[in-house]
Amino acid sequence: MRLSIYITVLIVQLISFVHGLGFSGKFKDIPDEIDELFKTRNAKVLNGDNYQSKFNVQLYPLNTDKFDSLSSPVYRDYSFEFNGLKVGEYELVVSSYDFFFESDRFRIIIDDYEEIVAIKDSLTSSSLNRTSGVVISPSNPLEIQFRQIKQFYEYSGGTISEMLLSSPLGFIFKNQTYTMLFIVAIGLMIAPTALQYISPELHEQYNPSTLAAEQATKLQQAEKIRRIQQQQQQQQQTIKTQPVPNKADPSNSDVRKRR
């Protein structure tokens, strides 16, 4: 039994020695159309459209003390491949000048049975989660998920218009009609307050509370007059004397005094 396993391993190793092992990979979901700032600014950027040429895909064999690495070009469909590998452990390090990826480091393990397993090996993780490995091959590529486009320029933001547009009221200012309606509404709302400072007399004249108060005063006065008239009529009927108006009544005062 053991002999047969040894022979199998030997045959597998012999085949891998002759043909070499390999795997492929692909960067997933990279946008086809990228709104590049240099195009709108008419600036020249070398290999501006050739994002593939600005990838760096390196495979470091870990079973040796040497620092030689294998590299693969990245093709138009953002795929890459490595061939002629041997059994052992490798570290795959990928980077792009223009894009970030969800994972950019993988431990590649090629076992004695030619099975190639890729395990995410983030710089931030302290250990390798070997159970999370995925089996890869030339026909079953390692998929590396695109995360975001690298931004080299700071979006300043902070301007009033940008703040308004990005606020919850932004939908109003993005539409001209809504904006006009909004301004008219706001204008109507703040007009009485503004009027209070600009023209207090006018404000007083049209202030609803003042008008109501005046109306109430007039009604009170009318009521008083009616009562007085009733009293006078009663007094005329009883003692037949002339009634006298009360000058100390403040409700009857309409005199401005200087301080």
Place this chain on the structure above:
Amino acid sequence: MKLSLIPVGIVLGLWSALINAVSYDNAFNVNKELIHYNYYKFSHSNSFEVIDSSNIIGYNLLNQFININVTSGDINWLIQDTTEFNQFVIIGSNVYLYSDFSHTINIVELKTGILIRSIEVIQPITKVINFFNKGLLVVQSDGTLHFINDRRQSQIHLDYSIKSEFVYQQLNGFMYIITYNGHLIKLNSNYQIVNQFDLSANKLSQFKDFILITDSNQIYKLVESGETFDVKSISSSFQNVKIISPTYFYNTESNNKVNIYTIKNNKLESVWDNEFKGSEITNVELTPFALSDYLIVTKANGSKQVFDLTDLLIIDDPYSIKEIKVKSDLLSIPGTVDFIISSSDDIPHLITINDALDGAIYDINDGSLVQTIVHSTSQFLPIDASTVSLIVDKPSSKQAINQVNHLLNEGTNIILWNWVKRTYRHLGELGKYFTSFVSSSSTPTGSEDDIGDLEDDFGFVKYVIFYDQISKALLAINSKNGEVEWKSYTKDIPQKLLQINGNIIVVSNDSVLELDPLDGIVLSTKPITGGKEVIKVQAGEEESYIVETEQSFESISSYTQDIYLFKSNEDKIEGHKLIKGSTKSIATWNFIPQQDETIITAIAKDVESSTVSVGIPLANKSILYKYLNPNVIAVVTKSHDQVLKIYLIDGITGNLLSVFEHTNNEIIDFTSINIIIDDNWVIYTYFIKSPRLEQRINVIDLFDSNKSIKKSGNDLISSFTHNSTINSYSKKSFAFPERIINLSSTKSEYGITLKSILVLTESGYLMEIPKYILNSRRIDNRPLVPDDYISDFKVSPYEPIINLNTLAILNHKHKLILNQNEKGTILIKPTHFESTSVLCYLNKFNYYCGLVQPSKSFDTLGHGFERVKLLGTIVALFAVYIVTKPFVSKKRLNDQWLYS
């Protein structure tokens, strides 16, 4: 887990907020940054091809495959490191890169340079043919024939094996291949074999339009009848006869005459000849273009004559040959190659161009010159940029120097008279300023120039000086606009460049030249003998150079104070002292590491770097003093069992100040080590494979808690009688996601600005990492407390990973081209603004110049500063004030009344 990420997020957010990134508004501002890519020249005259007026492609001498805009000279795209290829074929919208006897063919998109596919063939390639613009026919060394394109790769199974010696023609949708031993293979355009036939012809040299010419100059006609072929002898021929059409042939006679022949009575008979007087004929080329055929004759003096054979081939009249006299202005440009292209308005143009991209474009209808092409002058190739390069302030013009001298000398003893003259001059200058302001506002370009002039006054413009291998001269490049300010031709190749007392010192094997930085004129030449290297020394205010010999250091003249120097090799560091009054140094100390250790590098502090902060105020009101000994030497060694050690040595006394030793479980790439020493810190980077494959940045901050460094006045000094051992330090290790190729740190005029570390990464980023991020005092064993924030500048919890902050990448979208062998050099020179330094990167592939502001632009207003908005706001506020003033006064008056 989420909670633990919050402080990290806060820290990263804080960090990104603190980085002084270039805003969108200033992106691609040519006044802020300059990038220039070198392509040098094409490998040879057959290594390039003109496609149209916008594209010329080929291999250059920098092992790149490039596409250049012919008229502007800009690189459209570039493929780096194409050492395995040297041939290419354009097929449709793609270009196929290959090399004879290689196994690989790369298919690249012609428009963008994107790699479409890489094809591996089993046997080495011996020959390739463009097959009907559909793909390549590839002959492999085993004699098999294959069809390859971007979608398909299949073998064409032949009865015979074919070698590279064969001739072929493509006509009427069929390809006919005749092998060296007379086998004929006929393929249709779908690369299927239609017929295979044995011919009795052999040793063929040409095959066109069913006409065959043998090596022995016999002309045959291939006759196809059904499935059989016959070869009929037509005529014997002359030497070097070439086929124009089935009835016409041409050759060159005696290097000054071109003949055109036709066949009459089984003989070639001349029907037209043209004798070229003056210079000899160097090349005659039949160039078909659209429905026309042109015969282009090139003479040794570079002049061209073009003959239009179109009518001859249609009406058989030799007198219809039209001669186009190209009005050549390029008589002195050798090695040009000719291409006929269609211009944008469909006029055929002749482009004659050489491998350095010098040439001209002519209208082929009348031979008139359309455009002269001169791109060779824009190309530079710095030699060993790490040592033979220098950045200096833009020198003042002679006029400005004269003016200053005049002002200095015009003073008299009468103070009042001096005051009157000064007032008069200032009024004149003020008037001139207003005049220039008014005139510049009327011309938009003038305003930019003025800004440029103003910036010149503040040291924003530097000269980057290096030795150019192409022109064999020292070049001074303006860091702002990239123009060559001067060229200085030197007899020998420089080994080193220094700036001493304002002048440029050019050190070569046997001489030292002194150049004027203003115009590159040689001011003096001094021979050096037996010198290994030349070192700049500064003794007080005095700057000069000292020659390092095998045994000691020798100066040209003596100094008024002692000078301390050191020399190093793989085995030891040796300290030397040049005693005042002496011109030859004596060895004072030496440092020999342990027996199994090899010295990799030894560096001292940069004398031009300054710092004003001597300590860090702590929360307990005490000061943590920095260890600012200016004489520290950092020595990096590698032991036999691959252990890395850093020794810190006092350069004057030779005292071992401290040792930092790594563990032996690390597998370090010793070729990747970069180290800098500045302020009170040592930072070194290295690539490591075990315990984990990563790029590391190690930081050692040195402190002088016992105030052990002796002071002389305000200067810190080393003393033999004083113990200057480092008694307090902290160190931390960080991991960086990219491999670091080169390392440097920022400098400023007075050392007030924060320090930043500049790292050049494998991907071509030149990134700024603030020193407070690479702070060894970042706390890693407990949460931060309020006192921690007081005790350190911008303190944050220790995180071992330094993230790639793209906003801190100084070269932004412009990727720098580099490799492990071409690290290049990072050059920094402060401007007169404390906040800002000019930064340049130079290697043979490219150079970049920009600005770096580690503490943001605290003393300058950026280009994005909204001056107009500020003025507008002030005006608007003033207008509101004027308008509201009556209302306010009226309100105040009204407020005086009491309402009752």
